[in-house]
Amino acid sequence: MSFLFKNLSLLDPRWKEARGGYEVLTEGDVIKEVSAKPIKSKTAKVIDCGRRTVMPGLIDCHVHTHHSEVYINRMEAVPLTLMMARSAGRLKRMLDRGFTTVRDAGGADWGTRTAVESGLIPGPRLFISCRSIGPTGGHNDRNRRTDVGPPCLCCNGMVFIRCIADGPDEVRKAAREQMRQGADQVKLMVSGGVASPYDPLESVQFSIEEITAAVEEAHAFGRYVLTHAYTPEAITRAVNCGVRTIEHGNLVDAPTARLMAKKGVYMIPNLVTYDAMKRRAKELGMPDSMLEKNDEVLKYGFSELEHCRTAGVKMAYGSDLLGALEDEQTGEFRIRGEVMPAIDVIRSATLIGAEVVRQEGKLGVIEPGAFADMLVVDGDPLKDLGLFQDGGPNLTAILKAGKFHKNAL
Amino acid sequence: MSQILFKNLSLLDPRWDEARGGHEVLVEGDTIREVSAKPIKSAKAQVVDCGRRTLMPGLIDCHVHVFLTEVNIRNLEHVPLTLLTAKSAELMRGMIDRGFTTVRDTGGADWGIKTAVESGLIPGPRLFISGKAIGPTGGHSDSRRRTDYQAAPCGCCNAMVYVMAVADGADEVRKCVREQMRQGADQIKIMCSGGVASPYDPLDSLQFSEAEIAAATDEAKNFGRYVLAHAYTPEAITRAMTNGVRTIEHGNLIDDKSARLIKSKGGYMVANLVTYFSMKERAAQFGMTADMLAKNDVVLEGALRSLEICKKAGVKVGYGTDLLGALQVDQSQEFIHRAKVLKPIEIIRQATTVGAEILRQDGKLGTIAPGALADLIVVDGNPLKNLKLFLDQGAHLPVIMKGGKFHKNALK
Numbered sequence: 071m072s073f074l075f076k077n078l079s080l081l082d083p084r085w086k087e088a089r090g091g092y093e094v095l096t097e098g099d100v101i102k103e104v105s106a107k108p109i110k111s112k113t114a115k116v117i118d119c120g121r122r123t124v125m126p127g128l129i130d131c132h133v134h135t136h137h138s139e140v141y142i143n144r145m146e147a148v149p150l151t152l153m154m155a156r157s158a159g160r161l162k163r164m165l166d167r168g169f170t171t172v173r174d175a176g177g178a179d180w181g182t183r184t185a186v187e188s189g190l191i192p193g194p195r196l197f198i199s200c201r202s203i204g205p206t207g208g209h210n211d212r213n214r215r216t217d218v219g220p221p222c223l224c225c226n227g228m229v230f231i232r233c234i235a236d237g238p239d240e241v242r243k244a245a246r247e248q249m250r251q252g253a254d255q256v257k258l259m260v261s262g263g264v265a266s267p268y269d270p271l272e273s274v275q276f277s278i279e280e281i282t283a284a285v286e287e288a289h290a291f292g293r294y295v296l297t298h299a300y301t302p303e304a305i306t307r308a309v310n311c312g313v314r315t316i317e318h319g320n321l322v323d324a325p326t327a328r329l330m331a332k333k334g335v336y337m338i339p340n341l342v343t344y345d346a347m348k349r350r351a352k353e354l355g356m357p358d359s360m361l362e363k364n365d366e367v368l369k370y371g372f373s374e375l376e377h378c379r380t381a382g383v384k385m386a387y388g389s390d391l392l393g394a395l396e397d398e399q400t401g402e403f404r405i406r407g408e409v410m411p412a413i414d415v416i417r418s419a420t421l422i423g424a425e426v427v428r429q430e431g432k433l434g435v436i437e438p439g440a441f442a443d444m445l446v447v448d449g450d451p452l453k454d455l456g457l458f459q460d461g462g463p464n465l466t467a468i469l470k471a472g473k474f475h476k477n478a479l
Numbered sequence: 480m481s482q483i484l485f486k487n488l489s490l491l492d493p494r495w496d497e498a499r500g501g502h503e504v505l506v507e508g509d510t511i512r513e514v515s516a517k518p519i520k521s522a523k524a525q526v527v528d529c530g531r532r533t534l535m536p537g538l539i540d541c542h543v544h545v546f547l548t549e550v551n552i553r554n555l556e557h558v559p560l561t562l563l564t565a566k567s568a569e570l571m572r573g574m575i576d577r578g579f580t581t582v583r584d585t586g587g588a589d590w591g592i593k594t595a596v597e598s599g600l601i602p603g604p605r606l607f608i609s610g611k612a613i614g615p616t617g618g619h620s621d622s623r624r625r626t627d628y629q630a631a632p633c634g635c636c637n638a639m640v641y642v643m644a645v646a647d648g649a650d651e652v653r654k655c656v657r658e659q660m661r662q663g664a665d666q667i668k669i670m671c672s673g674g675v676a677s678p679y680d681p682l683d684s685l686q687f688s689e690a691e692i693a694a695a696t697d698e699a700k701n702f703g704r705y706v707l708a709h710a711y712t713p714e715a716i717t718r719a720m721t722n723g724v725r726t727i728e729h730g731n732l733i734d735d736k737s738a739r740l741i742k743s744k745g746g747y748m749v750a751n752l753v754t755y756f757s758m759k760e761r762a763a764q765f766g767m768t769a770d771m772l773a774k775n776d777v778v779l780e781g782a783l784r785s786l787e788i789c790k791k792a793g794v795k796v797g798y799g800t801d802l803l804g805a806l807q808v809d810q811s812q813e814f815i816h817r818a819k820v821l822k823p824i825e826i827i828r829q830a831t832t833v834g835a836e837i838l839r840q841d842g843k844l845g846t847i848a849p850g851a852l853a854d855l856i857v858v859d860g861n862p863l864k865n866l867k868l869f870l871d872q873g874a875h876l877p878v879i880m881k882g883g884k885f886h887k888n889a890l891k
Contacts, residue, residue, distance in 0.1 A: 148591070150635065154564035155595030181558070185565030222633035224560065 071472060072097045073442075074111050078119035079450065080104070082436055083420040086413055088123050088450055096442040099471035104436055117479055119446050122466055125416070126434050127170025127194075127443035128458075129423025130399065131338045132317055132388030135160060135196070136177040136231050140347070140393035141355035142265050143212065145227035153227040154182070160396055161186060161193030166462045167400055170443035170470045171195040171433055173255070173426065175296060175317060175390070176202030177231035180252030192475060195443075197255065197427045199296070200248040201233040203241065203284065204259030208275040209266045209298060210234060238283035241276070245287040245295075254427070256288045258313070260297045261304035264347070264363045265356070265392065271363050272301050281311040294428075296338075300367060302326040309335050315426055317388065319378075320344075320370040327381035336426050337378050340388035342401040344368040347392075354394055372409055379410070386426045387419035400458040407455040416451060442472040446479065480508040482524035483853075483883070489861065490514070491535035492847055493831045496824055498533050498861055506853040509883040514847055527878065527890055533861050535827070536845050537580025537604075537854035537881060538869075539834030540810065541749045542728055542799030545571055545606070546587030546642050550758075550765030550804040552676050555639035556622075563638040567592060570807055571603030576873040577811050580854035580881045581605040581834070581844055583666070585707060585728060585801070586612030586620070587642035590663035602886060605854070607666065607838050609707070610659030611644035613652065613695070614670030618686040619677045619709060621645050649694035652687070656698040665838075667699045671708040671724070672715035675758070675774045676767070676803065682774050683712050689722050696723030705839075707749070711778055713737040720744050726837055728799065730789075731755075731781040738792035747837050748789050751799035753813040755779040757806045765805060786820050797837045798830035811869040823863045853883040857890065 073096045080092035095103040095111055103109050138156040139145050145153070157178075164172055171194050178198045186193040201223075204210025210232045223229050235244035245256045260281060262271040269275070281297075288295045294314040299305045301321045308316065309329055315336040316322075322330075322337070330337060347356065347364045378385050389399045406415045424434030432440055446467035449457045457464040468476040483506040490502035505513040505521055513519050548566040549555050558566070567588075574582060581604050588608040596603040611634075614620030620643040623630070631640040646655040656667050671687055673680040680686070687695075696706045700723070707726040708719040716727050716737040726747040727733075733741075733748070741748060758767065758775050789796050800810045817826045835845030843852050857878035862868045868875040877889040 149589055150560035151564045151567075151589055151591030152594050152600075153591070154561045155568065155592065155600040157561075158565065158568060159600055179559055179561055181560070181562030181565075185562050190562075190565040190569055222635065224633060224635040 072102070072111060072114040073117050073472070074109060074114035075117045075119055075124055075444075075446075077121055078124045078446070079121060080436060081123050081125035081416070081451065083126065083413070083417045083434065088452060090121075094124060094436060094444070096469070096472050099442055101436060101438055101440045101442050103438055117467070119479065123447040123450050124436065125445050125447060125451065126420045126436055127445055127468070127470060128168045128419045129171040129387065129427065129434055130164070130169045130389050130419070131173045131386040131423050131426045132175045132340050132390045133164065133172045134177050134390065134392065135174050135182060136227060137392045138227070139355070140351050140395055141357065142392060143228065144355065145231070148227035150224060150227060150230055153230070157182065158191040161191060163396065163461065164194050164399065165192055165468065165470065165475050168445050168458060168462055168465050168468060169194050169399065170468070171197070171423065171427065173197040175199055176257045183252065194470070198253055199255050199257040200251045200253040201231060202257040202259060202298070203233055203235050203244045203248070205275050205280070206234055206236050208269050208273070209259040209261070209263030212266065215268065238279045241280045242283040242287045245284045246291070249288070249291045249293055253293065255293055256284055256295050258284055258295055258297045260308045261299045261301055262363075263298060263300075264367060265360055267357065267359050271366060274304050274307065278307060278311055281308060281313065285312040305330070309333050318367070318390070320367040320374050322374050322377050324377055324381065327377040327383050330383045331381045335383070336422070337374075337383050337385045338388040338426070339371070339374055339385060340390035340402065341371040341405045342398055343390040343392070343395065344371060345405060346395045346398045346401065350395060371405070375406065375409055384422050384425065385418050386422045387415070397461065403455040403458050412452045412455050415455060442469055444469045482507045482512070482521050484519060484521050484524035484526045485534055486526060486528055487531055488529035488534040488857070489531060490847060491533050491827070491862070493536065493824070493828045493845070498863060500531070504534060504847060504855070506880070506883050509853055511847060511849055511851045511853050513849055527888070529857050529878075529890065532877065533858040534847065535856060535858060535862070536831045536847055537856055537879070538578045538830045539581045539798065539838070539845055540574070540579050540800055540830070541583045541797035541834050541837050542585050542751050542801045543574070543582045544587050544642075544801065544803065545582070545584050545592065546638060547803045548638070550762050550806055551767050552639070552803065554766065555642070556637050558638040560635065560638065560641060563641070564592065568601040568603070571596065571601065573807060573872065574810065575602055575604050575879060575881065575886050578856045578869065578873055578876045578879055579604050579810065580856070580879070581607070581838070583607040583838060585609055586668045593663065605881065608664055609666055609668040610662045610664040611642060612668040612670060612709070613644045613646055613655050613659070615686050615691070616645055616647050618680055618684075619670040619672070619674035621677070625679065649690045652691045653694040653698045656695050657702075660699070660702045660704055664704065666704055667695060667706045669695050669706055669708050671710040671719045672712055673774075674709060675771055675778060678768060678770050682777055685715055685718060689718055692719060692722040692724065716741070720746055726797070729778070729801070731778040731785050733785050733788050735788060735792065738788045738794050741794045742792045747795050747797055747833070748785075749797040749799040749837065750782070750785055751801040751813065752782040752816040753809050754801040754803070754806070755782055756816060757802060757809045757812070761806065783816075783820050786817060790821070795833050795836065796829055797833050798826070808872065814866040814869050818866055823866050826866065827862065853880055855880050
């Protein structure tokens with residue numbers, strides 16, 4: 071199947087503005103030709119975009135497909151069947167919002183990815199981490215204090231999305247296990263977190279030897295490590311051990327940002343989740359102990375963006391929204407747009423996202439040889455990032471791998 | 480509450496022998512409020528003009544497996560529960576697309592998938608679930624390979640272990656039954672004879688002792704549930720019925736005597752001819768092994784005769800299919816197979832009123848009557864004259880409604 075997109079304004083994120091007069095030809099699942107002159111094709115179906123903007127599909131580098139409860143402990147009462155039925159809707163809605171690729175930062179397994187790839191359920195391309203890995207008592211350890219440990223790792227949604235490892239050998243084995251299960255990257259918890267009740271935010275989780283073991287093993291298998299980290303200490307340890315991306319990173323300071331820039335480490339902020347939790351998580355069951363930690367990290371959101379921009383750290387787009395808060399996935403555009411130029415925010419959700427998932431030239435761009443993941447936007451997002459809001463009504467067409475998920479043209 | 484008025488239709492109430500014109504049906508919320516031979520007045524109802532088509536109750540299939548997504552069941556070992564759910568969602572959509580608004584899952588489906596359908600997360604028929612099917616070590620529901628000595632490490636790491644349970648001894652069986660009911664089972668499934676899709680157990684083997692069967696039925700009854708039993712031979716059927724089982728599944732090799740026993744106990748048979756015909760025709764291409772296909776030939780031979788024996792003894796037979804994985808597209812072919820020995824109205828009753836009795840939902844399902852749940856289909860023609868209208872994946876069903884909500888409405 072081949073489509074010829076005409077009469078459009080092309081937003082190539084490498085430029086600073088959308089440019090008229092271009093045409094784009096897709097063939098199968100890839101982009102075949104992009105030209106400022108009319109493209110000739112006898113077989114392609116012509117799509118008249120009515121002067122709307124054509125841009126690459128969006129990339130969200132920090133989602134949790136299976137975290138369908140805001141107060142995450144409630145996943146204990148969700149069997150995997152019900153969890154997956156919920157996730158089917160969550161994945162479809164991500165695609166409805168224009169996200170044609172997401173990186174799952176813990177939880178999604180190869181079964182979920184296979185379900186999407188084989189067309190059983192509509193959803194974005196998934197780059198999966200399988201279970202996130204953390205130490206006993208850390209952000210990843212969701213046992214109640216009264217629990218000695220779960221009987222198995224698949225009886226409910228809570229135990230399915232995470233695992234515990236202690237000591238370099240166990241961490242190495244846990245990383246191997248995730249990669250055996252099809253992980254595209256390996257997720258480590260190296261500091262305290264918001265949605266876990268017992269670990270202090272500023273706690274430093276995993277020893278240097280443990281982080282190093284995971285990094286070594288991920289490299290050995292051709293994968294990389296992403297790390298949950300909030301404080302300069304946790305970020306510094308992780309970066310010095312060779313991790314490739316820092317997740318959240320709210321409390322980063324100027325020296326730590328410079329270290330990240332020097333080592334070429336990416337930051338994936340997700341300011342929207344703290345903002346959304348502040349407003350809505352209490353009514354959705356999140357306890358005060360977590361909300362207090364949320365207030366703490368929320369304070370540092372804008373300074374994080376500032377430190378990273380000043381130091382030259384590349385930032386990708388993340389959201390990290392739990393449960394019903396998922397509907398704010400594009401809210402990150404609004405928040406970052408308050409302090410950054412629109413083109414920079416769009417680059418974070420296209421070009422930089424593609425770098426993070428190691429798909430430069432294949433995702434996040436409109437160029438020959440790239441996957442045909444494209445959006446037709448009713449307006450110019452560079453002038454109004456609000457066009458991405460509200461679940462996708464301003465996205466006239468959504469194309470993933472050369473197939474229309476939506477086509478209102 | 481929203482109202483929908485169906486007009487200009489021919490009503491096929493399975494209690495009658497024919498479809499009757501001139502009727503109107505008013506749905507309010509999730510139930511049928513009024514059925515009348517005279518025009519029904521409602522100021523606020525949305526009117527659906529059926530264009531003289533046939534309106535009838537949604538179909539009921541009393542023997543399905545929404546989680547048996549692979550024809551060669553062994554392949555379920557390679558399916559994690561996430562992928563299983565995604566595959567099952569597609570199978571269930573196919574069922575409701577074909578007009579089956581209710582199905583009884585006879586082993587596998589859990590409360591999670593039932594909740595997913597009930598809450599509208601995924602489209603599908605009403606589910607009456609059994610939880611895991613229960614059988615003895617070495618029986619039809621023992622999922623292990625011969626090279627597996629111990630049981631699986633846990634009961635949820637793959638689809639194969641998730642849909643079956645093994646219990647030995649009356650006490651273990653009783654506990655296992657309790658566990659399924661704790662997990663929301665609407666009925667309990669036990670294995671009382673050998674089966675086709677299990678490689679090691681002889682077809683004519685008797686599975687579970689009488690004390691084990693009695694423990695299961697006693698416990699189910701205590702909790703307000705009942706037991707359905709997988710059984711092929713007269714011996715297995717007889718042991719099941721004398722120990723309190725309510726419905727016999729498959730029953731291909733039934734004889735007059737065991738049929739009379741079912742009748743005298745007020746039991747039901749749920750036949751499923753189509754699965755044997757479809758397996759013979761196509762299962763090999765999906766990887767079913769020769770030892771299973773040989774067993775299939777044995778039971779296939781008795782299939783049509785079992786319906787005649789039940790009819791003669793006055794045993795009520797429910798509509799079942801039992802199709803595995805990709806073969807589930809043949810679900811409506813059961814109508815055509817049964818038509819070789821039964822009249823269309825008899826088969827339609829099996830798939831409506833008899834099904835409702837089996838589910839203990841008489842008057843609520845399988846009927847178009849005030850107070851019944853609004854599960855109905857509109858058929859492009861009269862199925863009493865042409866059962867093939869149920870074929871082609873629902874192409875001849877312009878309307879499918881479940882619980883007062885349109886799954887499909889092509890008459891807008």
